[in-house]
Amino acid sequence: MSEKQKLILSRTHYANLYVAVEGCVGDWACYVGNKADGAEHVRRYGDKISESEARRLFPEFSHLRWRP
Secondary structure: OOOOOEEEEEEEEOOEEEEEEEOOOOEEEEEEEEHHHOHHHHHHHOEEOOHHHHHHHOHHHOOOEEOO
8 A cells, every 4th residue: 555545445235345445635535345355455456336335335534535
Protein backbone atom coordinates (compact mmCIF):
# COMPACT_ATOMS: atom_id res chain seq x y z
CA MET A 1 0.00 0.00 0.00
CA SER A 2 1.30 3.44 -0.86
CA GLU A 3 2.38 5.63 2.03
CA LYS A 4 0.07 8.31 0.66
CA GLN A 5 -3.00 6.09 0.83
CA LYS A 6 -4.52 4.20 3.67
CA LEU A 7 -7.13 1.49 3.78
CA ILE A 8 -10.10 2.95 5.56
CA LEU A 9 -12.89 0.37 5.58
CA SER A 10 -13.94 -2.79 3.90
CA ARG A 11 -17.37 -4.36 3.72
CA THR A 12 -18.61 -7.60 2.25
CA HIS A 13 -21.75 -8.48 0.36
CA TYR A 14 -22.09 -12.10 -0.68
CA ALA A 15 -18.83 -12.90 -2.54
CA ASN A 16 -17.87 -9.24 -3.03
CA LEU A 17 -15.48 -7.20 -0.95
CA TYR A 18 -15.72 -3.40 -1.11
CA VAL A 19 -12.63 -1.46 -0.07
CA ALA A 20 -12.74 2.28 0.58
CA VAL A 21 -9.36 4.01 0.30
CA GLU A 22 -8.64 7.55 1.47
CA GLY A 23 -5.98 9.44 -0.48
CA CYS A 24 -3.52 11.97 0.84
CA VAL A 25 -5.39 15.06 -0.40
CA GLY A 26 -8.78 14.61 1.23
CA ASP A 27 -10.19 12.37 -1.48
CA TRP A 28 -11.29 8.77 -1.64
CA ALA A 29 -12.34 5.93 -3.93
CA CYS A 30 -13.91 2.51 -3.54
CA TYR A 31 -13.01 -0.76 -5.25
CA VAL A 32 -14.78 -4.10 -5.46
CA GLY A 33 -13.43 -7.58 -5.94
CA ASN A 34 -13.73 -11.16 -4.72
CA LYS A 35 -13.63 -11.31 -0.93
CA ALA A 36 -11.46 -14.44 -1.13
CA ASP A 37 -8.69 -12.26 -2.60
CA GLY A 38 -8.50 -10.02 0.48
CA ALA A 39 -8.61 -6.28 1.00
CA GLU A 40 -5.10 -5.45 -0.21
CA HIS A 41 -5.59 -7.31 -3.48
CA VAL A 42 -8.96 -5.62 -4.05
CA ARG A 43 -7.45 -2.22 -3.27
CA ARG A 44 -4.72 -2.74 -5.86
CA TYR A 45 -6.54 -4.65 -8.58
CA GLY A 46 -10.28 -4.33 -7.93
CA ASP A 47 -12.77 -2.52 -10.11
CA LYS A 48 -13.61 1.02 -9.11
CA ILE A 49 -17.32 1.42 -8.38
CA SER A 50 -19.47 4.44 -9.10
CA GLU A 51 -19.43 7.41 -6.77
CA SER A 52 -23.15 7.08 -6.00
CA GLU A 53 -22.80 3.41 -5.03
CA ALA A 54 -19.69 4.10 -2.96
CA ARG A 55 -21.34 6.96 -1.08
CA ARG A 56 -24.31 4.72 -0.30
CA LEU A 57 -22.00 1.99 1.06
CA PHE A 58 -19.68 4.34 2.97
CA PRO A 59 -21.66 7.41 4.09
CA GLU A 60 -19.02 8.17 6.69
CA PHE A 61 -16.87 9.60 3.87
CA SER A 62 -19.40 12.21 2.75
CA HIS A 63 -17.02 14.97 3.83
CA LEU A 64 -14.32 13.77 1.39
CA ARG A 65 -14.03 14.57 -2.31
CA TRP A 66 -14.51 11.66 -4.72
CA ARG A 67 -11.39 10.63 -6.64
CA PRO A 68 -12.26 10.67 -10.36
